[in-house]
Amino acid sequence: MNEYLQANQQRWDELAIEHQKSEFYDLAGFKAGKDRLRSIELSELGDVGGKSLLHLQCHFGMDTLAWARRGAIVTGVDFSQNSIALAQSLSEELNLPARFYCTDIYALPDLLSGEFDIVFTSYGVLHGLPDLKRWGQIIARYLKPGGIFYIVEDHPFFRVFRAKPEAEFKAERSYFFSKEPQRIEATGSYATANLGTTGVSYVWDHSLGDVINSLVNAGLSIEFLHEYPFAARAKFPFMEQGEDGWWRLPSQQHGTIPFLFSLQARKPV
Numbered sequence: 376m377n378e379y380l381q382a383n384q385q386r387w388d389e390l391a392i393e394h395q396k397s398e399f400y401d402l403a404g405f406k407a408g409k410d411r412l413r414s415i416e417l418s419e420l421g422d423v424g425g426k427s428l429l430h431l432q433c434h435f436g437m438d439t440l441a442w443a444r445r446g447a448i449v450t451g452v453d454f455s456q457n458s459i460a461l462a463q464s465l466s467e468e469l470n471l472p473a474r475f476y477c478t479d480i481y482a483l484p485d486l487l488s489g490e491f492d493i494v495f496t497s498y499g500v501l502h503g504l505p506d507l508k509r510w511g512q513i514i515a516r517y518l519k520p521g522g523i524f525y526i527v528e529d530h531p532f533f534r535v536f537r538a539k540p541e542a543e544f545k546a547e548r549s550y551f552f553s554k555e556p557q558r559i560e561a562t563g564s565y566a567t568a569n570l571g572t573t574g575v576s577y578v579w580d581h582s583l584g585d586v587i588n589s590l591v592n593a594g595l596s597i598e599f600l601h602e603y604p605f606a607a608r609a610k611f612p613f614m615e616q617g618e619d620g621w622w623r624l625p626s627q628q629h630g631t632i633p634f635l636f637s638l639q640a641r642k643p644v
């Protein structure tokens with residue numbers, strides 16, 4: 376791994392410790408049987424019963440284990456040791472069979488053989504990846520002929536904007552990929568307000584075209600691409616949570632920009 380990925384790995388190890396205590400992840404609720412999966416992936420991916428599912432960038436495995444609760448035969452991968460250790464202990468504690476591997480996604484082929492019915496990844500994964508071309512090849516490598524790749528993820532379009540006071544947002548970042556990552560210094564994360572330390576991590580932006588082309592160039596066929604005007608959490612401070620749990624811009628702005636996309640692609644038989 377290069378210096379950027381090593382810094383990210385260290386940051387995710389710190390975050391895993393805090394995230395398991397966070398309200399956002401509500402680990403106690405999950406242990407008590409509360410669902411972790413959201414309506415988009417549940418309705419679009421459908422019945423996973425009896426299917427083999429590889430979850431890339433699984434963090435500490437709650438979503439992986441949520442798919443196991445629905446009958447999938449699951450394997451989770453993440454490069455944070457603390458995340459994978461917690462995922463393994465949750466699997467044992469909850470008696471939900473799962474295999475977890477701690478590795479950089481780009482080194483996965485050195486560790487894991489086999490092919491899967493479904494490769495799944497979700498919510499906050501792409502900006503940690505410096506190379507989408509290789510990412511697409513790894514996904515294709517792990518799909519059985521006829522197998523499905525499914526992703527639900529932050530839409531790259533809204534990431535261009537920064538929030539301003541009075542419910543305004545302004546374009547401040549490039550929509551397009553640059554090899555040089557953006558350096559982020561933060562005391563908290565999406566799930567925890569303040570860790571007490573300032574962590575450094577690096578992110579890369581990827582356009583929707585890059586996501587699609589990485590999969591097409593790896594030999595997959597795109598079956599759908601959906602875009603949603605709501606988010607899984609408040610991306611700007613003035614967003615409002617609906618009764619359905621999704622976060623939207625205030626009504627006069629709602630629907631102007633996308634916050635999520637989902638995509639399904641298939642490996643030809």
Ligand SMILES: C[S@@+](CC[C@H](N)C(=O)[O-])C[C@H]1O[C@@H](n2cnc3c(N)ncnc32)[C@H](O)[C@@H]1O
Pocket residue numbers: 380383384387432433434435436437438452453454455458478479480481497498499500503504
């Ligand atoms: C935002 S989290 C995924 C969140 C997940 N959908 C959830 O809700 O728990 C991103 C995960 O990607 C992992 N990650 C980032 N870069 C990675 C890489 N190069 N290889 C493997 N895992 C990586 C991090 O350790 C982290 O657990």
